[in-house]
Structure formats: C-alpha cells, structure tokens
Amino acid sequence: MPENAPLIHVCDDWISIALPDRESILAAQAAFSASGQWTEIVPGMDSIAIQFDPRLLSPDEAARLARHQLNGATRVDRAAIPMVTIPVCYDRTFAPDLAFVAEKIGIEPDRFPDWHSSRTQQVAMLGFMPGFAYLDSPDPCPAIGRLANPRQLVHAGSIGIIGQQSCIYSFDSPGGWPIIGRTPLRLFDPGQEQPALLAAGQSVLFETISRQTFDRWPKGPAQ
Amino acid sequence: MSITLLKAGLQTTLQGAPFRGHRHLGMPSAGAADGLSLALANGLVGKSGGAIAFEITLTDTIFEIMEPCLIAVVGSAEFVRINGTDRPQHQTRAVLPGDSLHIGPSLAGCRTYLATSAEIHAEELLGGKSTYLAAHLGGFHGRAFKDGDIVELLQETSAGNIDRITPPALRPHYGDDHVLRVTPGPEANSPPKGLMLDFCHATYTVGARASRMGMLLEGPPLGTGEFSNMASAAVFPGTIQLPPSGQPYVLGPDAQTTGGYPRIAQVIRADRHLIGQLRPGSRVQFVQTTTERATEIYREKLSLLTSWLGQIDLW
Numbered sequence: 353m354p355e356n357a358p359l360i361h362v363c364d365d366w367i368s369i370a371l372p373d374r375e376s377i378l379a380a381q382a383a384f385s386a387s388g389q390w391t392e393i394v395p396g397m398d399s400i401a402i403q404f405d406p407r408l409l410s411p412d413e414a415a416r417l418a419r420h421q422l423n424g425a426t427r428v429d430r431a432a433i434p435m436v437t438i439p440v441c442y443d444r445t446f447a448p449d450l451a452f453v454a455e456k457i458g459i460e461p462d463r464f465p466d467w468h469s470s471r472t473q474q475v476a477m478l479g480f481m482p483g484f485a486y487l488d489s490p491d492p493c494p495a496i497g498r499l500a501n502p503r504q505l506v507h508a509g510s511i512g513i514i515g516q517q518s519c520i521y522s523f524d525s526p527g528g529w530p531i532i533g534r535t536p537l538r539l540f541d542p543g544q545e546q547p548a549l550l551a552a553g554q555s556v557l558f559e560t561i562s563r564q565t566f567d568r569w570p571k572g573p574a575q
Numbered sequence: 576m577s578i579t580l581l582k583a584g585l586q587t588t589l590q591g592a593p594f595r596g597h598r599h600l601g602m603p604s605a606g607a608a609d610g611l612s613l614a615l616a617n618g619l620v621g622k623s624g625g626a627i628a629f630e631i632t633l634t635d636t637i638f639e640i641m642e643p644c645l646i647a648v649v650g651s652a653e654f655v656r657i658n659g660t661d662r663p664q665h666q667t668r669a670v671l672p673g674d675s676l677h678i679g680p681s682l683a684g685c686r687t688y689l690a691t692s693a694e695i696h697a698e699e700l701l702g703g704k705s706t707y708l709a710a711h712l713g714g715f716h717g718r719a720f721k722d723g724d725i726v727e728l729l730q731e732t733s734a735g736n737i738d739r740i741t742p743p744a745l746r747p748h749y750g751d752d753h754v755l756r757v758t759p760g761p762e763a764n765s766p767p768k769g770l771m772l773d774f775c776h777a778t779y780t781v782g783a784r785a786s787r788m789g790m791l792l793e794g795p796p797l798g799t800g801e802f803s804n805m806a807s808a809a810v811f812p813g814t815i816q817l818p819p820s821g822q823p824y825v826l827g828p829d830a831q832t833t834g835g836y837p838r839i840a841q842v843i844r845a846d847r848h849l850i851g852q853l854r855p856g857s858r859v860q861f862v863q864t865t866t867e868r869a870t871e872i873y874r875e876k877l878s879l880l881t882s883w884l885g886q887i888d889l890w
Binding site for chain 1: 814
C-alpha cells in the first residue's frame with residue numbers, strides 16, 4: 353500500500369474513507385459514482401462513505417474495489433461545475449438573527465446584505481434534511497456559533513450562518529443556526545430529475561432581493 | 576376500494592422498502608423499521624418483501640375493510656381480532672367489506688405490519704413509496720394516520736387464493752431483551768482506549784424519547800475523550816453514535832444522512848430489523864463481531880428466508 357493511501361475503515365456494509373481535502377472528496381465521489389457499484393455514496397466534511405450490497409460483495413472485495421477506484425480517481429474540474437445564484441431576501445421578518453450576527457462580525461446591520469452577498473461560498477455537502485446544504489466560505493469570518501436555544505421551527509429557505517460555514521434549510525424543521533435571510537427557491541423537489549437544487553462542490557453566489565421580489569417569486573409545487 | 580382507519584394508533588404509517596441511493600442528497604432511508612416482519616407479512620399475501628404495508632407502533636389499531644381482499648398481520652401485537660374473534664398472526668386471512676380488524680397493542684416489542692393483497696396507494700418519489708415523516712414525503716400525505724383516514728386500495732397485485740402460514744422456524748420472537756451484533760465504527764479506535772470493550776460489556780435500556788430517527792441508550796456513560804467534536808460524516812441506520820454525554824445513540828430508519836458525533840459501532844445488517852422492535856425500556860446488549868462474519872450471517876439469514884419468501888434483502 354502506498355504511504356499516502358487513504359485511511360479506509362469497513363463497518364459491516366459500508367466503508368468510511370478519510371480524505372485530506374474537498375478536492376479529493378469530489379474526485380472520489382465522481383469515481384465511485386462512475387463505477388455504479390455502490391448503493392450509497394455520501395460525502396462528509398473530511399471523508400466519504402460508500403455502502404455496498406453484502407449479497408454481492410464481501411467486505412474484503414468491497415475494500416479492494418474502493419482502493420482501486422480511489423487510485424483511478426481524477427481531479428474534478430471545479431471551473432466546469434456551473435455556479436448557482438441563490439436570491440436572498442434579508443427582510444428582518446426573515447432574518448431574526450441578522451442584527452446579532454452583524455454585531456459579531458462588527459458591521460452595521462444595514463451593510464450585512466452587501467457583506468454576505470460578496471462572499472465566495474461552496475457547497476460542502478448535503479445532509480440533515482433532503483436538500484439541506486452546508487456551505488463553506490474561504491473568506492474570513494469571526495466565529496458566530498449556534499443559538500443557545502434552538503428554534504422549534506425554522507422555515508424552509510432560511511439561511512443560517514455560524515462563521516465561515518453557512519447553511520440553507522430545505523424544509524420547515526427545528527434548527528439552531530442563527531438565521532440571516534430567506535431564499536424563495538425550493539431546495540428539494542422530489543418530482544424533478546435532480547431533486548436537490550444544490551450538490552457538493554458547487555459554487556454559490558448569494559444575490560440580494562427585495563421583499564417585493566421575494567413575495568412575487570413564482571412558487572414551486574406545494575410542499 | 577379502500578380501508579378505513581377507525582383507530583389509527585400512536586404512529587401508524589405506510590412503509591415498505593427504504594429509499595436507496597439518495598443519501599448524498601440528504602434523503603434518509605425511511606422504510607419499514609423491521610424489514611423482516613414486513614417481508615413475512617407481505618409473503619403471506621403474495622407480495623414481494625418490500626411492498627408497502629401498514630406499520631403500527633405500540634398501541635392498538637382498528638381498521639374497517641371496505642373491499643374483499645386477503646390480509647396478514649406479523650409483528651409484536653398481542654392479538655388480532657376480526658369481527659371480535661381472535662385470529663392468529665402469520666396466517667393469510669380473507670376479509671370482506673364491513674369486516675372490522677382490531678390489532679392489539681404490543682406488550683413486548685414495538686411494531687406490527689398489516690399487509691393486504693390489494694396494492695395500498697402511496698405517494699411515490701425517488702423510486703420509493705415509504706413515508707419519511709420529518710419532511711412529510713411519501714406514504715399517506717407524508718404523515719402518520721389519524722382516526723377516520725381512508726386509504727385507497729388499488730388493483731389486486733397477487734394471484735388469487737393464497738392460503739399460507741409462516742413456517743414456525745421463521746417466526747421472529749418479540750421480546751424486550753435484545754442482543755445486537757455490531758462491528759466497530761470508524762471512530763471506535765479513537766481515544767479513549769477500550770471503548771468497544773466497555774460498550775459491549777454494558778447492558779443498556781432504551782430511553783423514553785425513542786423514535787424512527789433513533790433511540791438514546793441509557794447505561795454506564797462511556798468516556799468520550801477528545802473526540803467529541805468531529806467534522807460531519809455519513810451515518811446509516813444502525814450506526815451507534817456517541818454524543819458528549821457518553822450515552823450512546825442508535826440510529827433508526829429515519830436517521831439523518833450525516834452526523835457530527837463519533838460513530839463508535841454499526842449494528843450488522845442481519846440484525847438491523849431488530850432495531851424496529853426496540854421500545855422505551857427494552858434492554859439491549861451489544862456483541863462485537865467481524866465484518867467478514869457479519870456478511871456470512873447476513874447471507875445465511877437471507878438464504879433461510881429465500882426458501883420461503885423468494886428473492887429478498889433486508890436493510
């Protein structure tokens with residue numbers, strides 16, 4: 353095994369693979385998907401997991417296959433992945449924590465939309481709920497942290513921020529991220545061929561929209 | 576054609592095979608919590624193991640049958656009564672319009688499956704029809720049934736007169752003492768040392784806030800060391816997480832796709848259906864096995880079931 357071989361751990365019918373960076377996770381995801389041999393391929397923040405059908409593969413065979421496919425993985429050209437623009441309304445009724453977050457960052461609340469929409473964002477992974485996106489930004493941001501008391505109800509489309517990491521809620525759900533705006537876009541639509549609006553590896557640009565624009569946004573099929 | 580839920584019970588949902596291949600989108604597996612009992616019920620009415628059926632949780636339920644069809648009940652329910660007469664589980668039964676089907680509460684175990692020969696109408700998405708409650712997707716309007724709900728039954732899918740009885744050797748035992756076999760999870764060997772030994776040495780009691788998402792296991796707290804704050808990573812039904820409290824958490828079919836707690840163990844696929852029968856107060860002991868042995872056990876279990884049910888898998 354080469355010295356820089358990734359750390360592979362087989363747990364029953366799935367394999368966890370620790371990987372050094374986002375690029376290698378994307379490359380691994382592409383290689384595993386192309387093989388068509390895994391029942392699930394789930395990227396994490398610093399790892400990826402693949403599930404196999406134990407009727408067809410033994411753990412040893414699965415691990416060997418995974419290593420082989422990882423060796424053949426090639427860097428994904430991120431420039432070729434289309435950037436997604438997410439319209440965001442920062443109206444205070446959609447942004448209960450905007451003032452608190454702006455204070456943590458050290459800017460006036462009125463300047464927050466400009467600050468937020470000028471940042472580079474990338475989708476790190478989806479999780480928590482169908483279509484719920486975890487975003488990363490390489491741009492500096494002080495740690496904000498989660499709310500001491502999570503909310504029982506965060507509306508679908510709400511955008512949370514805890515520092516360099518942001519998230520977009522895809523369904524009405526409980527949640528603990530400070531909320532600074534809301535998008536009218538539907539993050540998950542099971543009727544579409546691509547049910548999730550976002551995918552790991554995509555770059556995201558937030559674009560400020562007015563309350564009027566938000567209210568007039570064409571609604572997708574009812575959730 | 577329809578069936579009416581006169582008494583819907585604590586949490587009755589439509590469940591069948593899980594959603595597959597969408598966890599990277601954040602879409603959980605959902606599906607029957609006890610895939611083995613589901614498959615046995617479906618087998619009795621001539622359907623494939625993962626067909627949609629009623630999953631009943633803990634309390635009793637009453638159904639009114641509106642159309643002649645075959646039914647079968649398999650699970651932890653104390654009794655099955657048709658028009659007031661006790662009928663055995665594990666047996667195909669013909670019912671007629673106006674028949675009342677009373678399925679008793681679970682005195683031990685947690686879930687019971689009612690299968691019908693007629694196809695049960697359920698919302699389809701992502702290649703599946705099971706209910707995922709948290710996002711209100713699939714099944715019957717994405718939710719658990721309420722009293723008075725009427726479920727549409729579609730065309731008979733199975734052939735004519737089936738009269739079957741599950742072979743006694745294949746009937747699960749529904750109790751409140753469980754042994755679940757596990758393999759070490761990705762973080763099992765992180766500090767502190769001896770975590771798996773401590774975990775498999777203890778007897779746990781399932782906590783009160785049990786759901787299809789998961790269950791807290793109460794027992795002697797495990798040391799969590801320095802590893803309590805890891806980057807989010809994939810989890811699966813049957814993954815045992817270790818939150819900072821040191822009380823392990825076993826994930827169920829509706830578990831989120833990723834989590835930020837150390838994944839100390841994984842319940843083996845052959846035993847995962849037993850998670851669906853855990854209820855608050857159930858006692859659980861974990862026994863460590865190897866991944867090679869886990870695969871053998873799974874294949875042996877399937878081959879045993881295949882002789883009765885035909886091609887089948889569990890999840």
